[in-house]
Amino acid sequence: MKTSMKTKLRRTAAALTAALALCALGTTTATASGPARAHAAAPARIMESPKPDCADNGNVNPCYEYQTWFWTFDNCNQYAYSHPYDRNRYDRHVCAVFSGGANVGLWFHKVRG
Incomplete structure (x- = not known):
């Protein structure tokens, strides 16, 4: 077969x-009992994939445009802060769980373009 x-x-x-x-x-x-980290931790409320997703709503602004995925919230936020994005097109980033909670996705909130 x-x-x-x-x-x-x-x-x-x-x-x-x-x-x-x-x-x-x-x-x-x-990891819960490990030393405190100096960088951002996961938010108090774990955010699911943000809505509306640009891929699902015909790319009508404002919407969230998926970029890539990471293993942890820390990696997602570090990447977003160290890789500037077009401020004329997006106003912020969001790190949220997806794949049933197995990964953390990076979305940009698209307001123009």
Whole structure:
């Protein structure tokens, strides 16, 4: 039986998501007692993928435009602050969970363009 590349990719993504979820469960308590970090932590309320998503609403402003994903909120925020974006097009960034909580996505809030 021949398996398509799309099917292989879906299975791989599902396996990685499951593995990450298990790893996250195992490391949550281990990192909770670690030393305080100097950089931004996850927000008090974990934000789900922001709405409206530009890809879902016909790119009508204002909307949130997905950029990329990270393993942690810290990595997402560090990237957003160290890589300037077009302030004429976007007014802020948002780091929020997606993929069922396995990853953190970076969205820019698009107001023009």
